[in-house]
Amino acid sequence: MKTILVVDDETDLLESTVDIIKSIDFDVITATNGEEAITKFREKMPDLVLMDIKMPKKDGFDAFFKIKELNPNAKIILITGKLVDEEKLKKAKAITLILVVQKPYSPEFLKELVIRYS
Amino acid sequence: DITEQKELQTQLLKAEKLSAIGILSARLSHDLRNPLTTIKNTVFMLKTKIGNDAENIKRFEVIDRAIWRMALLIDDVLDFVKPKSLNLKSSSIRTIVETSIALMVIPSTVKINFDFPIKDAQLKCDPEKLEAVFTNLITNAIQAMNNVGQIYLRIKEEPENVIIEVEDTGPGIPDEFLPKIFDPLFTTKQVGTGLGLVTCKTIIEQHGGSIDVVQKPTTFIVRIPKNSR
Numbered sequence: 001m002k003t004i005l006v007v008d009d010e011t012d013l014l015e016s017t018v019d020i021i022k023s024i025d026f027d028v029i030t031a032t033n034g035e036e037a038i039t040k041f042r043e044k045m046p047d048l049v050l051m052d053i054k055m056p057k058k059d060g061f062d063a064f065f066k067i068k069e070l071n072p073n074a075k076i077i078l079i080t081g082k083l084v085d086e087e088k089l090k091k092a093k094a095i096t097l098i099l100v101v102q103k104p105y106s107p108e109f110l111k112e113l114v115i116r117y118s
Numbered sequence: 119d120i121t122e123q124k125e126l127q128t129q130l131l132k133a134e135k136l137s138a139i140g141i142l143s144a145r146l147s148h149d150l151r152n153p154l155t156t157i158k159n160t161v162f163m164l165k166t167k168i169g170n171d172a173e174n175i176k177r178f179e180v181i182d183r184a185i186w187r188m189a190l191l192i193d194d195v196l197d198f199v200k201p202k203s204l205n206l207k208s209s210s211i212r213t214i215v216e217t218s219i220a221l222m223v224i225p226s227t228v229k230i231n232f233d234f235p236i237k238d239a240q241l242k243c244d245p246e247k248l249e250a251v252f253t254n255l256i257t258n259a260i261q262a263m264n265n266v267g268q269i270y271l272r273i274k275e276e277p278e279n280v281i282i283e284v285e286d287t288g289p290g291i292p293d294e295f296l297p298k299i300f301d302p303l304f305t306t307k308q309v310g311t312g313l314g315l316v317t318c319k320t321i322i323e324q325h326g327g328s329i330d331v332v333q334k335p336t337t338f339i340v341r342i343p344k345n346s347r
Contacts, residue, residue, distance in 0.1 A: 010156070017159060104154040105158075
């Protein structure tokens with residue numbers, strides 16, 4: 001079974017996202033900030049990472065760059081509520097960021113992303 | 119002179135206030151999108167459990183529409199701060215007006231009367247944005263009548279334009295407020311951003327149209343070209 005790492009500092013949103021991904025038979029691990037995401041990634045090497053950008057401690061972009069250092073082939077999708085640091089986005093795209101998803105996304109779209117990119 | 123200085127000061131204050139709104143709305147949009155996504159996800163999971171219960175399917179449709187409307191409202195505020203370009207498609211004006219009503223909860227004490235021509239007019243426009251305009255105008259009408267009265271919706275056609283009128287049986291807009299109703303942040307309500315009418319005006323002008331108001335009875339007249347560019 002494939003494993004998805006979902007990272008968001010808002011626990012209700014995190015739980016509801018996990019619920020959807022589990023419903024299509026994937027294993028899910030979670031983290032609530034960028035630092036924890038890096039640790040979890042190192043431990044479990046998930047097949048796909050879904051990560052919010054705006055987070056405490058280390059934001060989604062910084063965690064993205066760190067994870068890419070650990071494994072350049074890591075598959076990562078970033079999620080945003082709107083504010084995106086254009087500079088960081090450009091840098092991330094240059095090292096194969098899959099895509100940036102805008103909230104509120106539809107659950108159907110989330111399922112499709114997980115199936116297609118994991 | 120002093121009058122000019124005062125005017126300049128007022129303008130500056132207004133600009134400062136608007137800039138503060140810009141910052142606030144950008145923050146709000148992020149913070150609102152999170153709970154909205156949570157609601158969307160949770161509703162989706164609940165829907166998988168209800169089976170074929172028609173009553174509950176209907177209730178979930180209502181929630182879905184409300185979620186959609188909230189997402190649109192967030193976009194509206196952001197659009198005001200930084201207007202997005204129009205997503206033009208060929209649309210039926212009747213469907214646009216009817217959809218905007220379907221998205222609303224109309225009090226049972228408000229009656230909506232339709233006066234639509236038999237032949238539906240097609241226009242090239244951004245239907246979602248226009249729906250937001252009519253939802254806004256109808257909401258204002260309901261609030262102006264204190265939830266009791268009648269609303270008349272009329273669609274008229276000119277060779278180049280479509281005209282939509284929203285008339286209500288409320289007490290009318292006080293004369294001293296009339297020049298200000300399309301100003302950003304102007305509101306007479308206890309609850310309201312003061313962005314509703316100015317957002318309507320921006321959207322209609324993006325379509326190359328116009329919005330006017332006449333009194334006795336209060337009627338908002340929206341004129342949209344059939345072929346917006």
